Amino acid sequence: MTDVNTTPEHTTIPDVSALTLEEKASLTSGASFWYTKPIDRVGVPAIMVTDGPHGLRKQREGGDHLGIGDSVPATCFPPAVGLGSSWDVELVHRVGEALGAETSIERVAVLLGPGINIKRSPLCGRNFEYLSEDPVVSGVLGAAIVRGIQSQGVGTSLKHFAANNQEDDRMRSSSDIDPRPLREIYLRGFQRVVEDAQPWTVMCSYNRINGVYASEDPWLLTQVLRDEWGFDGLVVSDWGAVNERVPGLAAGMDLEMPSSNGATDAQIVAAVQDGSLDESVLDTAAGRVLDLVRKATDGGGAVAGPLDVDAHHALAREAAGRSMVLLKNEGGLLPLRTQQSVALIGAFVDKPRFQGAGSSMINPTRVDDLPLEIVAQAGEDFVFQAQGFSIAVAPDPAEVERLRADAVALAAKNDVAVLFLGLPARLESEGYDREDIDLPADQLALVDAVLEVNPNTVVVLSNGGVVALPFADRVPAILEGWLLGQAGGGAIADVLYGQVNPSGKLTETIPVRLEDTPAYLDFPGEFSHVRYGEGLFVGYRWYDARRTEVAFPFGHGLSYTTFSYADAAAVVDADGDVEVTVAVTNTGDRAGREVVQVYTSLPGGAVQRPVRELKAFASVALEPGETRAVTLTVRRKDLAYWDIRLDAWVVEGGEYVVDVAASSRDIRSTVPVTVDGDPIVLPLSRTSSIGEVMAHPVVGPMVQAAIAQMMGTMDGVADIMPEGVDASKMMESFPIGRAGMFAMGDSNGAINPEMIDGLIAMANAPQD
Numbered sequence: 001m002t003d004v005n006t007t008p009e010h011t012t013i014p015d016v017s018a019l020t021l022e023e024k025a026s027l028t029s030g031a032s033f034w035y036t037k038p039i040d041r042v043g044v045p046a047i048m049v050t051d052g053p054h055g056l057r058k059q060r061e062g063g064d065h066l067g068i069g070d071s072v073p074a075t076c077f078p079p080a081v082g083l084g085s086s087w088d089v090e091l092v093h094r095v096g097e098a099l100g101a102e103t104s105i106e107r108v109a110v111l112l113g114p115g116i117n118i119k120r121s122p123l124c125g126r127n128f129e130y131l132s133e134d135p136v137v138s139g140v141l142g143a144a145i146v147r148g149i150q151s152q153g154v155g156t157s158l159k160h161f162a163a164n165n166q167e168d169d170r171m172r173s174s175s176d177i178d179p180r181p182l183r184e185i186y187l188r189g190f191q192r193v194v195e196d197a198q199p200w201t202v203m204c205s206y207n208r209i210n211g212v213y214a215s216e217d218p219w220l221l222t223q224v225l226r227d228e229w230g231f232d233g234l235v236v237s238d239w240g241a242v243n244e245r246v247p248g249l250a251a252g253m254d255l256e257m258p259s260s261n262g263a264t265d266a267q268i269v270a271a272v273q274d275g276s277l278d279e280s281v282l283d284t285a286a287g288r289v290l291d292l293v294r295k296a297t298d299g300g301g302a303v304a305g306p307l308d309v310d311a312h313h314a315l316a317r318e319a320a321g322r323s324m325v326l327l328k329n330e331g332g333l334l335p336l337r338t339q340q341s342v343a344l345i346g347a348f349v350d351k352p353r354f355q356g357a358g359s360s361m362i363n364p365t366r367v368d369d370l371p372l373e374i375v376a377q378a379g380e381d382f383v384f385q386a387q388g389f390s391i392a393v394a395p396d397p398a399e400v401e402r403l404r405a406d407a408v409a410l411a412a413k414n415d416v417a418v419l420f421l422g423l424p425a426r427l428e429s430e431g432y433d434r435e436d437i438d439l440p441a442d443q444l445a446l447v448d449a450v451l452e453v454n455p456n457t458v459v460v461l462s463n464g465g466v467v468a469l470p471f472a473d474r475v476p477a478i479l480e481g482w483l484l485g486q487a488g489g490g491a492i493a494d495v496l497y498g499q500v501n502p503s504g505k506l507t508e509t510i511p512v513r514l515e516d517t518p519a520y521l522d523f524p525g526e527f528s529h530v531r532y533g534e535g536l537f538v539g540y541r542w543y544d545a546r547r548t549e550v551a552f553p554f555g556h557g558l559s560y561t562t563f564s565y566a567d568a569a570a571v572v573d574a575d576g577d578v579e580v581t582v583a584v585t586n587t588g589d590r591a592g593r594e595v596v597q598v599y600t601s602l603p604g605g606a607v608q609r610p611v612r613e614l615k616a617f618a619s620v621a622l623e624p625g626e627t628r629a630v631t632l633t634v635r636r637k638d639l640a641y642w643d644i645r646l647d648a649w650v651v652e653g654g655e656y657v658v659d660v661a662a663s664s665r666d667i668r669s670t671v672p673v674t675v676d677g678d679p680i681v682l683p684l685s686r687t688s689s690i691g692e693v694m695a696h697p698v699v700g701p702m703v704q705a706a707i708a709q710m711m712g713t714m715d716g717v718a719d720i721m722p723e724g725v726d727a728s729k730m731m732e733s734f735p736i737g738r739a740g741m742f743a744m745g746d747s748n749g750a751i752n753p754e755m756i757d758g759l760i761a762m763a764n765a766p767q768d
């Protein structure tokens, strides 16, 4: 088989017109688990695609046919749950470059990521692979990863398109979503990445959306993705996502993966031959596969090996240090001082959880040893260790007691107890969802037991999805460590001892209880339908609208220094975007980074809106005492809502409230800005309300005058209206087509169907 490993660079890939019908069809499904099909006759090589997203999972030659076995060692960077918490476009881009370099060195054409689905419920088993509950965070950081990876001459696969927000029943379930949340929450991030970073491929998801499989949805794959967003790459199916191949091809699903062993290629050939599929549809899909092969061969081997394992490990450590979120730090317990003796407690000290299970699992080049890293900072004489709890499926109760007692005794003897708690790997994975958001009971019991003997207790968490923190009021310091990749051990030591000042912030809310979460009543649905009943109110949009108490809000994260904000201002620039400026000062005595957030709202707007929505953010590095003027751009298009009457984005005019904030619940400054709305004129019909007719720019003034005159002649209206109410208010919601029957007084008979139709025609006539 010819493949990119052996093909000389600059091979000329033929045009689709050079291929036979069978050859074209053969290109539209995989040759094997990871390869496309070659066509040796005309020199089309096979190209290889592999997972992703936070490292390269390239199966060794001769691995198992399912493609899930051992893979070549690669750097395991922090999964999205960690990296996203950096909110740092530049860092994320650099990690993308490193991922792209490893992909290129291994002669892989496309890295299958990033995954940017919205974290709708904390129960989704795959949340560790996703960036945020917010589409601006997902979109901006997703675009940075794509740009970074693709800068190395290899491609990405933006996944899982779309509305794949749970694992339960993922291959059939229909995500039933109203148009506004679908556009404003679930598609918005994908739109941003497609428009800003042009991923080589988009991977359609397994699920259905409003009853239609993503893999055969012409609205999703062609109308939205290509016609509206301008995507010109290739759509690949998630592995096994194809339901009906021929309708899928016609919908815009170009490449089926993995192999169908030729079965679906034959269906395509038959459909062309019997006239049920236009050959031009096949030409388009096969042409896109050829385009991808062309890009891959052009970029092939752009990065020469060998992999600089140390340099990438160092980057993984830097990224992991920036991924942690300091949730709480009462009394400045952190950073630890080197002369303090510490008890390291927890099963995760020796067995770190640093990535999630499933298709994204990387075979790391090395894994940091946490105790060694702590000893390197604190010195051997100050570090002690106890297991504290078991992560076995059904540990022996006597063993649990013994582990706890040993840990408590150790905690009592030392200056500080650092508890490494978290979710055992089996509790979260691709392929199934969690049943609750609780840490195991024996870990919670351990926290209380340790606190009784040592108030200087720090909790460090390892988890891919958020967990409830019932001890949050009692434990003085909590460091959310997510899953940090292979260099997590060194990075945790860096943060605990202050070599790195924590700067991560939450890209998802930590709720108090599962019952408080937005999708609680609608997750995971029933009979293969999941109703997104919370609508637009996902994540902080929900908690803020309902004023629900949360454990830690979206956007929250502390530092070992402090920051002040001053002189916030917002103006509309020449492009119609809103430029927000604010002076941020590091008011403490050590260098640090602050993630500045900008939220907007439009009180009294015409449509339902969250209390505030994130529109821009920036990660700013500041030396002690340093002040920087930070400029953040709120793009005009991000102010738009999806108008269901027009099926289009609309920016509503008015005075927007701009919140400059350190978290969604720590607003430092609020400034107004007046934004001009998009001119919208809705066509009138007989069902248009009198209010809508009165507001119409062409016929409105005339109708207003007529109604005012009519009101003046109507007897008895005053008797049925409360005092002080304008009688015309009552009429505003009458459909104009039915107005005649209510007309009274002098107007009786004057409002007739012909007159109404004339008015509608006048309103709808093209205006100069």
Ligand code: BGC
Pocket: 051, 112, 159, 238, 239, 359
């Ligand atoms: C996952 C994808 C992955 C693919 C290939 C699927 O089950 O959903 O994210 O890229 O397998 O491993």
